[in-house]
Amino acid sequence: xxxxxxxxxxxxxxxxxxxxxxxxxxxxxxxxxxxxxxxxxxxxxxxxxxxxxxxxxxxxxxxxxxxxxxxxxxx
Numbered sequence: 001x002x003x004x005x006x007x008x009x010x011x012x013x014x015x016x017x018x019x020x021x022x023x024x025x026x027x028x029x030x031x032x033x034x035x036x037x038x039x040x041x042x043x044x045x046x047x048x049x050x051x052x053x054x055x056x057x058x059x060x061x062x063x064x065x066x067x068x069x070x071x072x073x074x075x
Contacts (some may be wrong), residue, residue: 028067030060031074 027046032039035053041060043051054060057073064071 026069027072028064028069029072029074030057030064032057 028051029044029046030041031044033042033053034040038055040053040055041057042053043060043064045051052060052063054063061071
C-alpha cells in the first residue's frame, strides 16, 4: 500500500509538460480531417505534433504500427 501512495504523491507533482511527454515515442493518434474538401486521416504524435496525413484510416493505423507505435483513434 505504501508504494501506491508514493506513486500518487509523485504523480501529483508532475507538470502539464511532464504529462504531455507520456507516450511520446510510443503512441500516435489518428483523427479525421478535411483536406481540399476530401476526408483524410491525420496522424499526430502523443504531444499533438502533426506527423502525416493519409487518405485511409487503415493506412494511418498501419503506418503507426510499422513505426513501432501504438495507434489511438480520436473522435
